[in-house]
Amino acid sequence: MKVLLTGANGQLGNCIKAICPLNYELINTDRQQLDITDNLAIEAIINKYKPDVIINSAAYTAVDRAEDEPTLANQINVIGPQNLAIVAKKYNIKLIHISTDYVFDGNQNIPYIENDVTNPINIYGKTKRDGEITVLNNYPSSIIIRTSWVFSEYGNNFVKTMLKLSKTRTELSVINDQIGNPTYAGDIALTIFDILEKNIPGGIYHYCGDQSVSWYEFAKRIFDIEQQLNSTIKKSPVNVSPILTKDYPTKACRPLYSVLDMQKINLLTGISGSDWNKALRHVIPRINL
Template identity: 40%
Template structure:
């Protein structure tokens, strides 16, 4: 299967490169090779590559910056998504598109289902909603996967920020009244490949790792697990204080509750989802390995798509 994957330099794009299973011929493109907001450029690339599947992992994800940079946010997240969808329609290519929990307003107190109405709170969420709508209008059978609180060893994300601050400071204040689910890019990448192989998949799915947490809970877990695997000294003592959102103002309003209901995806793929704390531990172990103190874990080796997905979902394996 030839899969064209956009956003190769992002944290999800890098995970997709590492975890590409045997049987896949991936073609990875970054913005320097393809501006997805340019319809002519997108059509030209699809005409040349002729993939069976296009997986759109590209996105404008600077949530706060989007409030003052709406033109660029919509160019990538809305116009870019539409350009890809229209080109996929022209060339008969199946499309998988990655979206976000920020399409919701966070006012529910139970996990958001794929049927729940979207009500974004800011420019980033609005641009992602516009992208989803454009994809559905062009390709009703396209797959849209919403995810949340994504992290990996690469890029700007909560885990990397916390590890840096925990090495520098003796006290941290972390928001306790926003609830969601941390999601490792490694597990999301495996799920996306599984959906690419499943020709019957269509419509909207939600994927995060299992469970729920506040940012404060997530920070405490990072601290404990990082000490356990040796990313922080075992005797390093840090006070982590829970704070309210009002004590940490940001340009963009964030959903207070954005846990996603994964039942439709679990039913589609028949997978057991790992808990976010398990995948966090796995991610930190791999970060420790990548420092050169241990050999790289075998889970980064290429395998058949079926065994890759089954292993990663049976055993633990964050936009």
């Protein structure tokens, strides 16, 4: 089966390249090779390679910067996926698109199911929600995977930021009142191929880590695991203190609670959540600082 991958240089894109099963032929495209906001370029590449599947891992993911660049975020997170959905429908290509827990406002205190009311509280979340809507309106058989707090050995993410800061600092303050599920991009990649094998109906599916934590708890776990992995290296442990969102103002608001309920995908396919503790042991030694 031929798969066209967009955003191949991102976290998820790199993980897809790393684990793609041998029975799939992957056509990798980074932003230079295929800009998803460029309709004609999409048509040309589809006509050239005639893929059976498109996996859209391209996105505008800079949550704070999006507040200053709403038009660009909209182009990449709404118009881009819309272009892909229209072309995928025209040529009967399966489309897998990725979305986010930030489509929710975080005012709930039980895990969000796929049909819960969305109410994004920042520009990034709004563009991702609008992207979901336009993809399903244009091509209802598309599969949309909502995920959260993505980390990997590639690109920039919270794990890398913590490890980097700990090189120069002995004290760190980390937010303790935002709760979510860290998710390893490599597990999202495996899930995508699992879904392709199982032929599930179009629609939105939640997939995330198997355990909820605050950013503070996540940071503590990162340093605990780093310490266990490097037990012979004498490095003074980082002292991590919990703080509140209100004490760490950022340009974009973030949901306080964005835990995703995975029952729908689990019941349909048997897929279970990303074991992010295990994934940290794989990722931490591979992060290039």
